[in-house]
Each structure stands twice: as structure tokens, then as C-alpha cells.
Amino acid sequence: MTATSQNESQNKSRQFAFDVVKRLNDAGYTAYWAGGCVRDYLLGKIPKDYDVATNAIPSEVEQLFGKKQTLAVGASFGVMIVRAPRGVENVEVATFRTDGSYLDGRRPDSVEFSTPEEDAQRRDFTINGMFYDPLQQQVYDFIGGERDLAQGIVRAIGDPHERIQEDKLRMLRAVRFTATLDFKLDKTTTSAIQEMATELHAVSPERITQELHKMLLDVHRWRAMQLANQVGLIDVIFPELITCKQQPTIKNNGSPTKNNLWDVTLHQLQLLEETTFELAMAILLSGTIAHETASKHDPLTCTTSLPNAVILKICRRLKFSNQQMGHIGWLTKHQKTLSHAKELSMAQLKRIFTNPFANDLLKLFHLQTIATQSELSPVLFCEEFLASTPQDEINPAPLMTGDILIQAGYQPGPRFRELLETIRNAQLNNEIQTQEEALQLAKEVQ
Numbered sequence: 001m002t003a004t005s006q007n008e009s010q011n012k013s014r015q016f017a018f019d020v021v022k023r024l025n026d027a028g029y030t031a032y033w034a035g036g037c038v039r040d041y042l043l044g045k046i047p048k049d050y051d052v053a054t055n056a057i058p059s060e061v062e063q064l065f066g067k068k069q070t071l072a073v074g075a076s077f078g079v080m081i082v083r084a085p086r087g088v089e090n091v092e093v094a095t096f097r098t099d100g101s102y103l104d105g106r107r108p109d110s111v112e113f114s115t116p117e118e119d120a121q122r123r124d125f126t127i128n129g130m131f132y133d134p135l136q137q138q139v140y141d142f143i144g145g146e147r148d149l150a151q152g153i154v155r156a157i158g159d160p161h162e163r164i165q166e167d168k169l170r171m172l173r174a175v176r177f178t179a180t181l182d183f184k185l186d187k188t189t190t191s192a193i194q195e196m197a198t199e200l201h202a203v204s205p206e207r208i209t210q211e212l213h214k215m216l217l218d219v220h221r222w223r224a225m226q227l228a229n230q231v232g233l234i235d236v237i238f239p240e241l242i243t244c245k246q247q248p249t250i251k252n253n254g255s256p257t258k259n260n261l262w263d264v265t266l267h268q269l270q271l272l273e274e275t276t277f278e279l280a281m282a283i284l285l286s287g288t289i290a291h292e293t294a295s296k297h298d299p300l301t302c303t304t305s306l307p308n309a310v311i312l313k314i315c316r317r318l319k320f321s322n323q324q325m326g327h328i329g330w331l332t333k334h335q336k337t338l339s340h341a342k343e344l345s346m347a348q349l350k351r352i353f354t355n356p357f358a359n360d361l362l363k364l365f366h367l368q369t370i371a372t373q374s375e376l377s378p379v380l381f382c383e384e385f386l387a388s389t390p391q392d393e394i395n396p397a398p399l400m401t402g403d404i405l406i407q408a409g410y411q412p413g414p415r416f417r418e419l420l421e422t423i424r425n426a427q428l429n430n431e432i433q434t435q436e437e438a439l440q441l442a443k444e445v446q
Helices: 004-024 036-042 057-063 116-121 145-151 160-166 172-179 187-202 205-216 221-230 231-239 261-271 275-290 290-296 304-318 320-333 337-343 346-354 358-371 377-389 404-408 414-430 435-445
Strands: 032-034 051-054 070-074 079-084 091-095 098-099 112-113 130-135 138-140 248-250 256-260
Touching: 004 032, 004 051, 004 057, 004 091, 004 404, 032 036, 036 145, 051 337, 057 070, 057 079, 057 091, 091 098, 091 261, 098 116, 098 256, 160 187, 172 187, 172 205, 172 221, 172 231, 187 231, 205 221, 205 248, 205 275, 221 231, 221 261, 256 261, 256 404, 261 358, 275 358, 304 320, 320 358, 337 358, 346 358, 346 414, 358 377, 404 414, 404 435, 414 435
Parallel strands: 051 091
Antiparallel strands: 032 051, 032 130, 070 079, 079 091, 098 112, 130 138, 248 256
């Protein structure tokens, strides 16, 4: 999507959200924008989506907009979706309400429809608890949100223990908002999170991962992880990091540095610019295996069973996709490989750089090198190799395939794959250039 088309879509979404409020207002109901969209709007940011709060109950919303244009996603909680035209964000319309008990630590067991003032009290943080009337261009703030927004403070509404008890994920959300907005976390809210951090176990892995995804893709990712560690949430999410965070970091040449692993991890996240979630997560988790790889890896392949087992255990626990696990696992498994780039054969080096995750690996290695104040020459060697070597030389079309070997009279068997690998390595090492040479090599090693 181009910048122009994105702006058009955002303008249309804002206009649609305006129209939803106006239609409710024209029908005699009270309706405001609510929550995060108000926060972003007051900060001068373009909201990603819009929520509307109203005194119209779900059946009245459905009657006003029609069954085809509405979707009852949580009618028992007073929540309806008003469908938008193609290319425009739908608008969630919720009835002002108060919530009953949160026995499952996520959703209220019951709700009662109420007033805007009462509705604001049930929300998570003051900066997310304001309403805005786009028709009158007026803010309705019953919980001190404008003050905290101006002062740059993330503060729970009312008793932070009660807000967290209602939904334990609010602990991570507090960290995310504080970091991504570059705000400060209120002291009382901080203390409550520290006291209740272990209760994050009640939250599903999928919801935790969604928060981690948002934090690690934001430019303030390092601060999010720093704060999450300070309030005790990192130890809950990643207990594997507890014993290694204070361990000294090892340079690429094997010598220790003055900094501990956690400080180096945060430094890498701070240096990281645009990134994938997988690369940021690999940086975060690389400390769990740093000392294993320092003493137990093959310097040419950097293979070791324990590190991948630890990483994959974490990925599975947090319900990462198979693609994410493969990406993160490959990066962490090979995080030290490029420190020996000059010692690798051409075949080994080319195989690394034909991997779809190779660019992330080079970024990871570069960041580790800077953060540990290691020698930069291996990084420069890799960059020069990529700049001076054509892609069709790094990953040329194979001279030999299984079909060609079968046509030449070779029978598939246990050594068939090994034979193909030997021929491929010889090609990548520039030892053979033709199919005839490949077949001759096959005869020699058979």
C-alpha cells in the first residue's frame, strides 16, 4: 500500500467512525469515540482503528444500522461491530457499562449498562479511559486521562491491583504503552505489577505473544524489555533467562567482556532499527544459549543440540507458528557462525547466504559484534563477500539432480543424498563447472 492510498484509507476510516457517531446522535443516543483512538487522536497520531461508546443497547444498534451492517461479536457484553465499506476499518460499538466479577482473569461474568462516568471507571489506564465527541470536538475525561497524557504517565484507573486482577494481561499492556509512547509508569501501578507479576501465568500464551509482537516491532523495543524485566515479567515469561542474565558476555574471539548478557541484549535491541519479530526475538533469546555455544559448538557449523532444544521449548510454550520457530531457531543456532566466516569454505559460506533468513543472521551478528565490542573484521568480510559476489554465483543452478543420477544408472539409496551434497559442495567451492565434471566426481566418490 502506498503512502497516498494509506492516507486515503485512514481518512475514510476516520470519516466512517465520525458517521457512526453522528448516526447514533441523530437517532437520539449519546455516542463518543472511546479508548485508544481518543488517546492517539489527542497525541496527534492517526488511530489505527476507532471504538465508539454509546447508551444505545445492542438491539438498538442493530436496528439502527441494520442486520446486514452489524455483527454481534459480544452482544451479552454490549459489543457490536458496525461493518464498514471495503478498504475501511470496521467500528466497534459498545454500550456504556459496568462490569461484574472477573473470575477468569480476563472477562467479566456479568455486565450492567450504565453511564459514561461509570464506564470510564472499568477501563485499564487513565490515558485509555477518555471519550471524545467528534461532532462537538469535546473531550469527556472522568479519570484524569488528559492530565496523565500531558505529563506522559501510564497510570491504572483506581486501584491498580483491582485492574490487574480483572485482566492479568494489563501488566504487559502497561509496559507496552509506557515504552511505545515513551512515557513513565506510575509508581503505584509499578508496585502492583511487581507484586502480581507471577499471576501472568493465568494469561494464555497467545495473548502474551501478541503483546510481545507489538513491543518488539516498536522502535522502543529495548525499553519495553528493560521495563518488563524491572517489574519481574521477563522472569515469568522467559524463566530460562533468569540464570544467564547476569553472566558475562563472550566476545567473538572467546574472551569475556565487562558487560552482562542482559545489558548486551538490551544494547542490541536499542541498536536495532527496522526488524522482523523473529530477529528481535532471536536477540532476546540468544542469551539463553550464549555460554553453551561458546564452549560446545563446532566453530564451522555452530551446531549444538541443547540451544535449539531450549529455544524451541520457549517458542512452543508461547505458541509461535512453525515458520516463526524455524526462523528464530536457525538464527540462534547459527548466531556465532559468521564469527568464523574467514575459516569457512566457499560452500559453507554460500549455503549460509542462500538461506532465506541470512539477512537477519548478518544483522544479528553485526549487532552482537558492536554490543560486545568485538573485532569488526568478520562483519566486514561478510559484507564484502555479498557485495562482490553475484547472486547466481552464491546460489547457482545445481549441476546435478537426483533424476540425472538415476538416468546415469545410480540407484537411490542411503548414500544418494550424501552423493548429491558432495557434488553440490564441489560446485559451490568452484571445483567443478559442468555436468560432465559432476558425473565424473560421482564416479570417483561412489
